Amino acid sequence: MEPIRVLVVEDDPIAADAHAEYVRRLDGFALAGVARSGAEAMALLSAASAGGAGAQAGPPGIDLILLDMNLPDAHGLDLLRRVRGLGLPADVIAITAVRELQVVRSAISAGIVQYLIKPFTYSAFSDKLGAYREFRLNLIGQAASTTQSEVDQAFASLRPAAPASLPKGLSEDTLRAIIGQLKTLEEPVSAAEVASTLDLSRVTARRYLEYLADGRSVRRSSRYGTRGRPEFEYRWAQ
């Protein structure tokens, strides 16, 4: 199996090095280049496609782009649109600190294959690229013509349902329920209030809220004015 040729597009030199190193560490991938700007990326892409496209077995050609959204000379989405306009056969994984919903939404409709939010761990990175490799194997291993279930299979491997791992004692379901509860309410809520709404015990609710506060997803503050020990109240951050 030929390796998947990867182009890293990232203006921050430290991050670019890190991504390149990550790619080198993975089996089945080959680093095809690093671009520090949108212009550089376009140049590399057209050079590669001029060399390798068209021909059946052209050796170069970029298979996968790891694309940062914040580039010095262009927004990542613009670059993505230009690439699409050229009809280059490269897939794109967005790797960026941008977490605005609007950008995520646009990136997805522009046809990215994965969206990875910085900062991330090596294992998150490896998961995403691994999923992409599997997706590729699923499609390319097939004959020239395919079936619905094969296509479904390929899509399935591209969209894994493997969220980040939680510390012991916490469950994915409960965490989602609590996050959902927090997000629907604008007001800060106490652990006891969350507990009674979700039919949980106060202790359990508190454990999850404390975990979220630890990860900076929620803000914790004290609620004074009532008798008794002051209560903590939690509010979804941002």
Next chain:
Amino acid sequence: MEPIRVLVVEDDPIAADAHAEYVRRLDGFALAGVARSGAEAMALLSAASAGGAGAQAGPPGIDLILLDMNLPDAHGLDLLRRVRGLGLPADVIAITAVRELQVVRSAISAGIVQYLIKPFTYSAFSDKLGAYREFRLNLIGQAASTTQSEVDQAFASLRPAAPASLPKGLSEDTLRAIIGQLKTLEEPVSAAEVASTLDLSRVTARRYLEYLADGRSVRRSSRYGTRGRPEFEYRWAQ
């Protein structure tokens, strides 16, 4: 929730009518138009985006395109590239009889969201669009900023449901028995309850239920309130 506005692009009048009718039958979707050619599609798209883009609450705008690959005046992939080049925020589901691997591959890298091979049943169609609706709810229901796990969640809901063939360790008979059991009961049931009703072991029942939950045929949720480790309860979806 506003309906998802769908544009059907299909040159065969019979198929176009069928797709339009299918869309009308689905909750949460609205038919925004039918185009018989690439040119017509581009005209409708730019009209819609001129009316509705830019503005925050523009009512029109196309959210989703059901795109045939074989159009009289252009290949579907070309149309797709032009749409992408304009940066329109529409997502695309390819619906086509074309099953060449090369086309599927290109369509995916051009950023389609699903690929549906004709001929298909209404239920296959409904599955694909339902998955897309869920994906949208996942993303749009969120606040302005998002997290990695939410993005993953959204991608995961785009993943097609059950693979056609059963994984090892599961038998057709047992699966049918369990599905039958779930369908007759309206109430969510725990793995242990299913097991005792069907005279199976808890382990076996759980394996099947988990398989079904993975394929999105059943919904899994936690049952709180009692002491001890929380129980999962399973309910037939729709």
Next chain:
DNA sequence: ACTCTTGCGTTCATACTGGTCGCGGCCTCC
């Protein structure tokens, strides 16, 4: 200013289920 009251934070033991491993019966294919 000191103590009392109050109610939540925190810890701990407990209960009950989920998940995994290896075994055994049964069917199928040599």
Next chain:
DNA sequence: GGAGGCCGCGACCAGTATGAACGCAAGAGT
């Protein structure tokens, strides 16, 4: 008729929410 694989089961271990008990911090009362 023997061998191999498949599927369900029992039993263990780990996981996860609960409830009670204890302690602490802020207001209320004297």
